Amino acid sequence: MELVVVGAEGASVVESIDALPDVGFVWCDCVYSDGPVWTAPVQRLTGIHVLDEHLRDAENVAHPSSFDSTNDYEIIVFRGLALRVEALDASDVIHVKTRPVVFFLFPRVLVTVRAPDSRLMASTRTRLMSAAGRARLPTQPEELMLRILNAMVDRYLELRQPLSAQLDRWQRQLLDTRRPFNDWYSLLEARREVRRLEDLCEEQLDALQEWRDERLEHSDGGGLSEVLLVRTSDIVEHIHRVRGHAQRLESSLENAVQLHFSATAYRTNEIVRALTAITAVFMPLTLITGIFGMNFEYIPWLHSRAGFWWTMGAMLALGVLMLLFLRAREVLSASALLGNRSARRRRRRKDASSVYD
Incomplete structure (x- = not known):
């Protein structure tokens, strides 16, 4: 525990204090x-007794x-954030680790309860x-509490x-067509962290x-000045920005x-x-080979010397006609006939030639 007296002349750490300063807190x-x-x-x-319930809340790190x-x-x-933003690696799932800072506001006394390794305090x-x-002492x-809160929220902004x-x-991994995506657990974990934020x-x-x-409801006794209202509104606006960014990330x-x-x-x-x-192309070809495979004693062209070549030519012509027919009906695309990469190269060459023309 450290006691800091903040007065008009500056701030100083004291071992103990018996009364509030004339000026400051x-x-x-x-x-x-x-x-x-x-x-x-x-x-x-202050002469104020703190409730045991609030003391338990101050010691609860999961509050x-x-x-x-x-x-x-x-x-x-x-x-507040319990991690170093500058040390985060985007190749790993970012876990939003937090820990509480508890503020007790008394008349002219501020008590903060926080983690021992907090660099912010x-x-x-x-x-x-x-x-x-000293030039701009609270x-x-x-x-002072709003200044600390503002610094804590700024760390959330750095997380964006x-x-x-x-x-x-x-x-990139989800839309990569060359490598199938299968790391669904890490993806769901990242989505859960964004929702947690x-x-x-x-x-x-x-x-x-x-x-x-x-x-504001008790503005007659302990209300907020215009400066503190503006500072509070700034902090609220920064939190809205962090929340909006988290919502956009999730979407x-x-x-x-x-x-x-x-x-x-x-x-x-x-x-x-x-x-x-392919099935439609080979179906009539299969029919032709099936006809010539029948066990009849007499089949036309079966004993002809040119029958084999005529049959092969007819099958080839029929296959080409079927391909042209399917291509005309847009059943087969260029990517299906040439492959995705060949089709992309063909489109790029076509676009380049149109530019030069």
Whole structure:
């Protein structure tokens, strides 16, 4: 647990404090393992007793984003990312790992309960005590909380690029005609993570909007200033952007799956059409060979020296006529006759010649 006094002259870390400063507020930064040790100095400063239910919520690492309040204080649970966005690999399934940061808002006191390895709180504390930070110090606990929340949401915005890269990889694999796609488990897992991100945004929006509405309803005593309202609206708008991006990713992923099945059905249909055409071509040829295979004593041309060649010529001509007939009726396409790659090369040569003409 660290106590930071934020005043008009700057911010400083103190070992203990018995009374609130004349100007400014106190920030009590704790980790999960500290437990309820922060309640004693907070009660000494504010005279407020924290409910046991809220203390249990602060120690619950699986608690969703939420908001609750009493007549004396407010509690906001906000889940932030627990991974390094810059270290993500788009070739693997990106798991959206989160952990809660709990904010207790008292009159002129802010308590944060977070993970011990959180770099955000350390950087915020360093910034407050730096020379640049003194130029724009927060004047109340709500402002500091909104700054921290804004930094947490910005990390979600950074997650958009690796998620988009992952979607591009799935789309290429789904629409690749040379390699059949069979990694459906990873695809469903990626889709589940995108939905989880969307659900996280919904919870965060509910928590922030409930806190803002609560403050606006009690604007006579502890309402929000115009600056804090603008900052809160910015955070809400950023969460909407993350949620909108997650929804677009899910929609694009579903469209890619539908395109995959459509392409597979089209290829299957082309194969069936080609096999049907081949059957139609060879059916009369099979009939001719079957006729000459009958065990009759006398069959015309059976003993003729040129009968074999006449029969082969007739069969060849009949096969060519059947191919031309099927091609004219568009039963056989160029891709079925020449192959997909040959047909594509033929179309490219045709397009190139039309351009030069």
